[in-house]
Amino acid sequence: MNSSLLLNIFRFIVLIALQVLVFNNIKLFGYLDPFPYVLFIILYPVNSNRSLFLLMSFLLGLTLDMFGDTGGIHATACLILAYIRPSIFKFSFGLSYEYQTIKIAEKISYDRISFIVISVFIHHFLIYMLELLRFGLILDIFLRTLLNTIFTTIVCVLTIFLIKPNRR
C-alpha cells in the first residue's frame, strides 16, 4: 500500500516534469501539444482511496495550470475525469468488470485501449470546451480535440509500452 502511494507520487512528479519540459514544447503542426500527463489518472490504482485520488488529480491539473497560465482549465478537466473514471471502467470492461484486479499497465488489449481513448477524449474535450466558453471558434476546437486525442493516445500507449515490466 505504502509503496503504491510512493510510486504514484513519483509518477505525479515525473509526469508533470515531462509535460512542462518536453511535451509542452512539441507544437506539432504549429499548435498541437499532447497531454500525456493524464496517464496519472488512467494508471492510478483502482481500489485505492477515492478522496485522495480526487485531490491528487485536482492538484495535478492545478500545477499544470500554474505552469501554463491557463487559470483552472486543466484542474477542472482532471477533476471531472477522475470523478467519472469508475463509469468509464464499467463501460470499457463490460458488465463483468472485476476491476478490483485490473492493472492497466499490465497488458495492452482492446478494452484497455478503448478505456485510454475514452478517458483522453473526455479530458481533451473538457479542456477545449472550457476554452470554447470563452471564444466562438467551434470548428477549430473540435478539430483540435480530435487531432490532439489521437496524438495523446499514441504517446500514452507508447509510454505504457516503455514502462511496462516485461514478464514474458
Added chain:
Amino acid sequence: MQQIVNFFIKNSYKLLFLLLLGTSIFFTIQNNSYHKSRTISSANYISGSVYEKIDEVNKYFDLKEVNQELVEENSNLKQLLYNKKDTTLTAPIDLPENLLQYKVIQAKVIKNSFDVYDNYLTLNAGIKDGIKEDMGVINSKGVVGIIDKTTNAYATVLSILNTKSRLNAKIKNTNHFGTLTWDAKNAGYVQLVDVPRLANLKKGDTIVTGGQSVIFPENIPIGRIDKAYIDKNTNYYTISVRLFNDMTNVGFVYIIDNTKKTELIELQNSYNEQ
C-alpha cells in the same frame, strides 16, 4: 445534529468533488477577467525558478542569434548617431531624473507561448527590478506585450498574441488610430480594427503604436500591412498586420516605465467623474 454529521460523512466524496469543482471553475472564470485578479500564474516562485533553470540551459543554444540581433541593433543605433548633425558640438543633455518620461528596464524571457488562445510570457525580473503591472514590453524589433502579473522576482507578460490583448496603434505618419487585436489563428499576424474608412492606406504601410496609449511611447514599430478590407457591418477597416517580431523567438526584452502615467490617468479620470 447527528443526522447532519451522518450526511456529511456519507456524502463526503461527492462534497469533496463539488468543492474542488467549484474551486477550479472559480479559477477558470477568474482567468477570463482582464488581468486584475489572477491567482494561479507562472510568475510564482516554483514555476518561475523552474523556467529560469530551463532557460539557463536553453540560452546556450541561441547565443549566435542573440549576438546577431545585438550587432544589428548596435549598427542601427550607430547609424542614427553618425547621421546626427554636429554630434561633437552639442553638449550632452543631462536631464534630471524626474524629467525623464520613460525609463527602460531590461529583462530576459524565460518562458514563451504562442500556440494557445491566451498567450503569456514569463520574465526573469519582477518588483525588485522596478517592474509593475501595465508597463509596456518591447524588444529591438517591436512590441511584445504588456506586463500582467508581478511577483518579487518574476513577471508575466500579456503577449500581443492574446485574444484579451487590446493595444492602441496607428498607421505611421498619419493620425488614424485603431485597436490592435489577435484572432488566434496565426502567430505571425495580428489584426488592426476600427480604423476609419477615410484612412488612406496601402499594402506595406508600417503600423506603429499610437500616441493615445499611456503604456507605450508613440511610434514603436509593430508590423506591416498585409491585407486590408472594409467590414460591411461597421464600415471600418480591418487590417491584417504582419508582425516585425518573430513572437515564437523572443529573447531579451525592454520594459518601458512611463513615469507620467498616473498623472495622465488622473487627468483623464477627472473628466469621467464630472
